Every structure is written in structure tokens, then in C-alpha cells.
Amino acid sequence: MNPEECFLLGTVRKPHGLRGELSIFLDVDDPGRYEHLESVLVELRQEDGSARLIPFFVESMRLTGPLTLMRLEGLGSLEEAEPFRGARLFLPLEALPPLKGDQFYYHEILGFRIVDEAMGPLGEITDVYELPAQDLIVMQYRESEILIPIQDEVVKGVDRTKRELYCHLPDGLLDIYLNS
Template identity: 30%
Template sequence: MTLEQSFYIGYISKTRGLKGELQLFFEFEDYQDLDFDTLFVEVNKKLVPYFVDQIKYHTNSTAYLNLEDVDHIDQAQPLVRKKVYLSNDKMPERDPDDFRMKDLVGFLVVDEKHGELGEITEVQDLPQQFVATVDYNGKELMFPLNDDLILGIDPEEEIIEVDLPDGLVDLYQE
């Protein structure tokens, strides 16, 4: 299994107890839809397969899991802070009408006053709101993604029209 044949779902954040139980922190949005029989842990830039014995989901984007042949804390400890992957054929299908803020990465941002600003390079999910990052003249321009600022989204053309607050774009022009 290579990185190209897999997709990243999260990382092992800590051990729990003495019997090798691990806590998995998900950075994959639809983690409840994932099929866990085999997962791959990145060790020394290689993906090592592990068979999942048991998994218990929690609401805070975490799960506790037991892996086959990992039944003691001494076997579990080296896996902490390692990235976890699943094979591409385990990627859950999404409804084409299920549009999310993170899907805006790559969209061209057009401001009502300033015109084209650039492409969205990242969308962060912060506790209060989503924040978009745009590569604007070699600088990172950041703005919140909320209904007050978004005028329209064209998924076919991959364009988002916004009306950013006065002075925000000017901060990045110096």
C-alpha cells in the first residue's frame, strides 16, 4: 500500500489503559461512514497494515480502538502521533448535492469592489466559523465564510462572489 493508494483519516493521539487500546483523532469529516477492518499506520514513511478488533466512536471526532496483535501498552506506545490511512476503495461516496465549505478550496474569489482576489488555498473550520485563505499577491488573505459576506457560489465555474468589509483587502495590499 502506498500513499497514492490511500487517503488520510487522522492520527493516533494517545494510548488508553495497559491493554494496548488507542485513541484515534479523526481529521476526516465523515469518519462515522468509514469501514474499519484494516487501517494503515505511517511508520518510517511506509504504511503498515493493522487489523481492527474493535472500535468505539465518540462525538468529539475521536474513537477508541483495539488492533490485532497490539495487546499491551508497550506495543501501543510507538504508534502514538502516527498518521492513519485507509485504502482508496474504502472512501465513502458523497451525494453530489452535498456541498460543504471545505469544497471551496480551489474556487476563485471575486470581490464586489476589488474584483478577482485569487484562489482559495485552504478552508479552516474554527469553533465559531469557517475561514477561507486566499493567495492574494503572494500574501495570505483570510476572511470568514458567512452569509453576510457571501453573495453567491457557482459550483460549475468554481467561483465564489463576496462583499468583503471595507479595508480588509487594503490590509494585504501594502
């Protein structure tokens, strides 16, 4: 399995204790949904510098606020856990919980068309930037890259069948990009 078929679950912060437990930061909205994982894919660096996703069975998990303590099968000491420091954890896309209504995962709207309430169909979503201040949709429009804030006032809905994302773009947003 490769990372394109998966979603990022979190990152190993560091080994915890002397028995191979790992301190994990779960980068998800509701860590409790993942409290009973059977397995996880760990992105580990190989000797040649490349990275591979390696499956591991999860022996135990304990949610401790924003961090989680996880024990993976085969890790029994601090020395065995140390190479996992900084490793990213993945799960297959099929493991994502289904969303209701107008909720969407960022990876699923790539290639969708933006439809504005006033202007109609505009362009295609090429990327989503997850920034500390705000997440942004990247739309290709008239050979320009347009950044659209992901806010309830702007993003109004999604139609997965038509592959469209409905928006109410702020006045003047397109002009900023087209007149520069």
C-alpha cells in the first residue's frame, strides 16, 4: 500500500518509557474514533533513504489528551522504539468514518468543480493547503491559481455525484488574483 491510498493519522513524537511504547500525536478531529485500532501503517526510512509503509499490529492504545500512548507488536524496548521517532502513521482511506451532509474530506474534493452562487461554474480544485491560520482550497481559474478560504460563510455545500463544491465567494476575491 502507498501513501496515496491512505490518510495521515498522526506522527510519532518520541518513545515513551523503557518498554517500547510510543508517544503519538493523532492529527484527527476525534481521536476517540481511533482508540481501538487493530493495526496501523508506519512510514519508516530505509537504508537507501527511501520511505516505506510497514504494517504493525497495535497491542494497546491509551488516549492521554492531545497525545496518545501506543504499543506496537514487536517493540519491547526503548532501543527498538527509537527508530520510530518522527515517523508518520497512516490508515487506508477505507478506514475513514463516513461523513454526513455537506461535510467532506480534503482529499476527496480534488478535481471537483467550484460553483459560485452568483457566477456559476468557475474552475477545478487542484489542491488544499492546510495552514496554521486557515485552510485554503486551491482552484485553477483562467490560468490563475485562486485561493478560497474554507469557512462556513464561503463553502456552502458539496455534491459528490456531480463532483461540485458550492461556494459564495467573497466580493472581489477573483479580482485580487486576476488583476495582479
